[in-house]
Amino acid sequence: MVEELAVHGGDLEAARVALVRRAVPDVMALFAASRVGGRYEHSEFPPTASILKKASQKGADQIWEGRPKWRSEELFQAARQGHLTLEVTALDMNAAYLSALKAWLPIGKLVHSEGDYHDPKRSGVHRVTPAVWKEPDLPSPLGARKEPGDLWITEPTLRLLLRCAKLGLCDAPVIHESWTSGASEGLLEKLRRALAEIRKEAMEQDDELTTEYVKAMYSKFVSTIGESSANRDIRRPDWMHIIRSQAFANLWMKAHKAHTAGLTVVQMSGTDELHVAGTWQEVFSEGRELNQVKAKSLYTLGN
Template sequence: MTLFAASRVGGRYEHSEFPPTADILKKASQKGADQIWEGRPKWRAEELHRAAHRGHIRLEVTALDVNAAFLAALKVWLPIGRLVHSDGGVHDPRRSGVYLVSPGVWGVVDLPSPLGGRRELGRLWITEPTLRLLLRCARLGLCDEPVIHESWTSGASEGLLEKMRRALVEVRKEAIANSDDVVNEYVKSMYSKFVSTVGESTANRDIRRPDWMHIIRSQAFANLWLKAYKAHTAGLTVVEMSGTDELHVAGDWQQVFPEGRDLTQVKAKSIYTLGE
């Protein structure tokens, strides 16, 4: 939080640190959850796995690891001030927050839904990154546009965390170049704890923005989905996708993704044969 405060000196916007919390962002109990769906992926190509199990196909699959997923997700549109309620179905790209939507039917069998592992039908509360991703998928012809019923939003900026993100990226890059695992793990701990405590946490008394927490997490999941879509359009077979950083593909992935430890690169965690 000290680094975040330093990064905001001279910032264009004065963000709210303890705005009133909308009811949908309040936990139902101390150990319970609020009403926001982040779109965490847990998907695999079921038809492909069934065909492999029956011996019809064999695929060499590489499990790819996306580097520093939450650090990359700090580049995200965040609400600046308190969230204001609105009825109606218009998305304003200059604002950010959470939205009650009815999503379109997802009928693409060889790509995961941007809503992640959700099985329930009907309305749900989603965050800005998930909504933007659904709208993008609609423009690509992958699904119908979601219907927005109501929202809690504020004027937004993509730069609130940018200076902090860049500082952490540079220190991480230097640590990797020097094979300094201690500094690298310290950087990872810093951005991970920022994301996990920026919401409702007794470990962080400097800010309470559960909307930021959900939005950052959702951005990490949206970034992973975009990598799956990039693999799919490049001719790779998407086999599985889960968590914030795991993408399994079949095909020459090195022609699609650069290999390495930078934020724009990926690493191969393991290789296995599907259908063996």
Template structure:
């Protein structure tokens, strides 16, 4: 089901408030509403009326029809003199975050729970469209050091430096609010953050698309090849998931002919890195030209080339069945790349379902998640790390056909992102192979078994561009 007009309006209001750096009290003063009324309308507890829309239109100088057309159109029509050009951006919290909690206390200090807000002193904070999950109880705003007689003192909360940028601020704010709600109980905050990861990441995605060059389609018609055959069944798309081990090396090891030290490398944030991929923007259209257009993306039915290399896995992954099959854009591009490098023949393309494409549809969101992840690693913030992982992994797993995510249905995107993760892993295996290392095994999205001085090829660490060793083992018997 597509987003309703009222939900779209709530997202538009939040986007404009972010550009103008207004608080709910500012918008209320300009529209004749109280901060509490603005908060209730933005949280979905009450509805925006046509009279409210007229008032918002007059307040921001945006025509009514443009205001109702969505955040991209509305922000484009916002008068230039209303856009804030200096100062600190006011963070718009992710859905479900309570208005105005106190900031996290520095490490080693004690923060106490805040007293309940009063009607005379509301805590204004912009809100986003409500998530499908129930909103948590509201937390109030107070100065650090104040104590509520009804609430016990909170546990000390580790200091979380605020990464620069509005999207990263949203993530940081969500973590701080959930931690405040839990009175510093990290386990309780983690459970709540993970529970709300799907609506939070969808709001983050929507915010990242405000002002974007392209308007993507959220609910295009689903082609038969992308529809599941049963509730627990699969569709016809092959993602290229690898499950490969070098037969020759393992046979030689069992026979005692080789003695090989192997390191298992873990690829960091495989699905997060895979968000940078060519995605179809609109509805898919059918072609039978047999040619690949690099400006388009989708799924393709091909006859794959023979793969004769025994020391490097096939880009098609663990596929064993012969004959034509449906593959995704990253797998096709990888096969074409292998053909250009002389590793195999080019695949034969029989038909395609594609749309005009962009490699940047998810890039702003990916960068915000990656930057916040990097800061969390540097500061030892495991809570934020778990939250980020839940957001990007659940984004990938629910954007297809999932009852857990009602805001988008793009099974083509889901398959493409997963395939991009597998393609990225293959390219790392090929990089090691080209450098003279021995590829022993490759499986899943993030596991690569290498023999040789892998540190000369890959940087070690937890960044997305780095790898980390999981364990080492030895193949073969000592010849002594």
């Protein structure tokens, strides 16, 4: 950072642009260093399973990541009719994709299997028939999907659905077929910890340049490890989908925590936005660290 500032004559914006441009090769070099001496030898260019191949160059594959876009229609309808007034806080989850690097990732190439069985030591994508979600006070773990029937989901979404079934929130999904590999939750753990530590030190020193650089590193890592021409060091579309889905699953767990603690969940969307009514400070710690949340805005629903 000091070198970039010197090169650009102290121009913060020019240094920021240069660092963001370097983010992909830098984070891949850090990832390679973090894997030295690792327990597992992961595959960087395994054959891409058919289900993960894009239908066209600009199209998408068939994987549903579970991205949420939800609000409590009952609350909003009551507010529109003048029956309800709520003071709502929009909470922001810090560094959602950085936290999501802690996910069960396939180590090698994905292998096809059939049958309604989930092996917790494996990870991948699964074609399932989900149960109907009937909880009006919580968003569906499937996110904004409206179409009924079978769909391909990732490991974090499947594990979240199975967890919801154990909690009695829904029936378990029926698994029809899977593409999986032996898995580990620690493949990106050293990388995650290194980035988290740099981010923490930068924030303690009010170093926004380094903070932005770290954000670019982990966000671009996630966005380019699939089929992106911006990253020639790895091709793991399964990892990309799984990390994104893990971020959405983590957000859902925050909503469930809020609901269980007695807060009213009003809205949830994207990777990091949760709107709640109630004394949220008794449930979540406020701050900029990974295990904390920030209050983005306050508004009154029904006014």
